[in-house]
Each structure stands twice: as C-alpha cells, then as structure tokens.
Amino acid sequence: MFETLIRGATIVNAEGLDRRDVGIAGGRIVALVAPGETASARIVVDASGSFLLPGLVDAHAHLREPGLTHKEDFSSGTHAAALGGVTTVLDMPTDEPWTATAGELSDKMAMAEGRIHVDVGFQAVISHDLSLVPGLLELAPVSFELFTADVPEAFLFQTLDAVTEALRNFGDADTLIGVSPGDQSMLTDSSARHKAGTIAAFLDSRPPLAEAGGIARAVLAAASTNTRIHVRQINSELGVKIWSRLRDLADASVETTPQNLSFSADDYETHGANLKGSPPLRSRQDVDCLRAALKAGLIDIVATDHAPHAPAEKAASYATFADIPGGMPGLQTLLQAMLKLVDEELITLADVVRMCARNPAKRFGLGQRKGRIAVGYDADILIVDPRKSSAIANGDQVSRAGYTPFDGWTVKARLTNVFLRGKEIVRDQVLIDPAQGKPVRRES
Numbered sequence: 001m002f003e004t005l006i007r008g009a010t011i012v013n014a015e016g017l018d019r020r021d022v023g024i025a026g027g028r029i030v031a032l033v034a035p036g037e038t039a040s041a042r043i044v045v046d047a048s049g050s051f052l053l054p055g056l057v058d059a060h061a062h063l064r065e066p067g068l069t070h071k072e073d074f075s076s077g078t079h080a081a082a083l084g085g086v087t088t089v090l091d092m093p094t095d096e097p098w099t100a101t102a103g104e105l106s107d108k109m110a111m112a113e114g115r116i117h118v119d120v121g122f123q124a125v126i127s128h129d130l131s132l133v134p135g136l137l138e139l140a141p142v143s144f145e146l147f148t149a150d151v152p153e154a155f156l157f158q159t160l161d162a163v164t165e166a167l168r169n170f171g172d173a174d175t176l177i178g179v180s181p182g183d184q185s186m187l188t189d190s191s192a193r194h195k196a197g198t199i200a201a202f203l204d205s206r207p208p209l210a211e212a213g214g215i216a217r218a219v220l221a222a223a224s225t226n227t228r229i230h231v232r233q234i235n236s237e238l239g240v241k242i243w244s245r246l247r248d249l250a251d252a253s254v255e256t257t258p259q260n261l262s263f264s265a266d267d268y269e270t271h272g273a274n275l276k277g278s279p280p281l282r283s284r285q286d287v288d289c290l291r292a293a294l295k296a297g298l299i300d301i302v303a304t305d306h307a308p309h310a311p312a313e314k315a316a317s318y319a320t321f322a323d324i325p326g327g328m329p330g331l332q333t334l335l336q337a338m339l340k341l342v343d344e345e346l347i348t349l350a351d352v353v354r355m356c357a358r359n360p361a362k363r364f365g366l367g368q369r370k371g372r373i374a375v376g377y378d379a380d381i382l383i384v385d386p387r388k389s390s391a392i393a394n395g396d397q398v399s400r401a402g403y404t405p406f407d408g409w410t411v412k413a414r415l416t417n418v419f420l421r422g423k424e425i426v427r428d429q430v431l432i433d434p435a436q437g438k439p440v441r442r443e444s
Helices: 074-083 102-112 130-138 160-170 184-193 199-205 208-225 237-249 258-262 265-275 284-296 311-315 331-343 349-363
Strands: 002-007 010-013 016-019 021-025 028-033 041-046 051-054 056-061 086-091 119-125 143-147 177-180 228-231 251-256 381-385 414-420 423-427
Touching: 002 028, 010 349, 016 349, 051 349, 056 074, 056 331, 056 349, 074 086, 074 331, 074 414, 074 423, 086 331, 102 119, 102 130, 130 160, 143 160, 160 177, 160 208, 177 208, 184 208, 199 265, 208 228, 208 237, 208 251, 237 251, 237 284, 258 284, 258 331, 265 311, 331 349, 331 381
Parallel strands: 002 041, 010 051, 056 086, 086 119, 119 143, 143 177, 177 228, 228 251
Antiparallel strands: 002 021, 010 016, 021 028, 051 381, 381 414, 414 423
C-alpha cells in the first residue's frame, strides 16, 4: 500500500507525456502504475484530466537573508515559491554579508532550518581570497558564483586573466561556476560619459556588446581550465549569437528569465522602476531573437532572478535611473509565465519541464532527486488543470515586493496542488502545510 496515490493524470517529463498513476511513500516516488491497474493507498488524489509536472527548480533567486530581510526573507520568499510551483529554490549569495566563507554558508543554511516552505539549495560567491574555496567545497553548495561587473571590489573579476585564474581553482572540483557576463570597463567608461542619468544612459552602460564579451570570456576561460560553467541571464541578440557559436567549446549552459522573454526597453516608459533590473531590458528585436533561441532549444534554463525590494525602495525618488534598486519578484509567477509561452505555442509543456525542472536540477547537482517524475525521485509534484484558467494579480503576491510585472495576465491553465516530498503543501493557492522545506546540497 502506498502512502499517497495520484490517479488519473498525464505525467509531463522533459522527454514527453505519459499516462500513469503515481505511487508515493517515504517522500519518494516508488511506483508509476499503469492506468486501470489495481493499487491502494492511505490517501488517493483524483487528478483526472490534469497534468502532473515535477516541481520547478529555480536556479537563480535572491531570498535576501541574512541582512536584507526588509526586502524578503526565507519564509516570505519560499511562500511565494510554493504558491508558484517552485519546490526547489537555488539561493544566490549576494546578501549581507555575501556568502563568501564556509562559516557564512554554514550559518545561512542553519538560518533556513525550520523556516522554509520549499527546499533551498545555496550558492557561494568567489572572492579574491581563493584560499576560502576548499572550505566552501566541503559544504557542497549547489554552485559558486563569479561576477565580472557591477559588484563590490572583493568579488569583481573584470579581466580574462582574472576569470581564468579564478576558474583554475575548480578544474578538479565536482561543482558548477555561475558567471554573470558583463564588462566593468564599459560600465565605468559609460558612466563617465553620461551624466544625464536617463534610461538611455543606463542602457548604454550595459550594452549587448558587454554581455557578448562576457559570454565569450566565460566560455573561453572555462574551455582553457576544464571547468563547468553556467552563464547567467542573457537577453540580447548579440549575446545569443556569440553563445550559439561558442557554447560547444566548453562544458557550459545558459539561462534567461521570463521578464527578458516578455518585456522590452520600451516598457520602461509604463512600468518604470518596477521593471528596472540588470541586465537591462533590450529592444524588441533582441526579445524576438531570444524567443526564437528559446524555441530552437538554445536556452538551457529559464530562471527568475527573483530579486525583490521593499515597495518604498522602488517608489522612492532617485537622482538617476541607474540608482533605482535593480530587481523584481518572480518566484510566484514562474510557472504561469512559462505556461503563457505554452499558450502562445512558442514552447510545449515538456519544454517547461526541461528548462525549469530537469535541466536546472541536473546542472546544479540535484539531478538524482529533483526535476523528474520517476521512480526514486523526490515526490515534488504539481497538479496543473488545463480546463481552468488563472489570473496574475498584484494583490495575490506574497513576496514582500508586493507586486508582479505580470499583473493582469491570464493563463489557460491553473496550478491546483503542490506536493513537496509527497506532502501536499499548497491547495488552491493556499499554503496548507508550512515549513516543510529542507536545505539541499550538491550531490553530483
């Protein structure tokens, strides 16, 4: 007898669709039962007519704890994730303090215990003190993050030589290096040229050329050091073209975000501060190229870069557009934003699972547990009903940001239930079994 049996649904994995019932015990999927085959369980969930998706894995999120909890914290951020069907959040290291030492990483994991509503994997930052790397590796973070622009000096690797020398410390390590592509020289020089502080000046400070150069530098450095890298969110036509030409030179993957696929720089005029982030939004032509790359399978992962700020911070008056705090919420709307792309026939449900579950789980060392509905995997399962629509509204958001850039959208499907390791944690957009999440570590 199973603890839980989910009956009547169609399973969606990255490889395609399959009609099976799902038997769960001990937090894991223990059987995939053929339709009509006799099976019993203490709890039977009738999901007839619905799709079962593996819980999403958001590879790029800022939960803001420690030090920035007026913007978000472990509880509020993972609450948003749970409501959005993200059952594993991979938390970036840019808090206060930045997660740069073994002690800081260990403390952060301990802070999360008993307070997170979904599973959370932690990412560490590479600083100029490379002697810290072995101690961090012992704690098995899901990735290390390397920054090439727009960060404090202690974490800035702005030349090809600096990036290469840093990566040499990871050639034999079983880990992944996330690289945010950029060019500090362009950022510095453009700031000196432009004093107006306009949107146009902000765009000029972070042009597609800087992104493309950052991508090329990251891939070449990875190829020369035999390291595994993941290029953080790209969104320009030039960046996509450079990626498509160079990606096979190294063990490399790339991500983009729903906002980069949905908005252009023209939308700053209507959305203003709420859309301000980095990299900046691009032209409509860039967006179209990015969407074509997504459809063609050139984008490995779609992640949110969930980076909330307190409403008062976004609403304040700033001397320049560049001074507005960059970032926006995204955890609660990741699934809906991806389902919108399915509605538009740009991608399929299997593509959603590939880019938002299987690929991030595999890439970040969780691929033996997360990202698939298969025997032996964690029973992180979403029930999505295609017969019901869902609306995205600011008033429904539980992130401390208090808004979503996707306000007013309608999607032709509805997330009705969320299971985390076999326990139902969300039903009809209500968190019914809180604080069931656990910190997770890189396994392979």
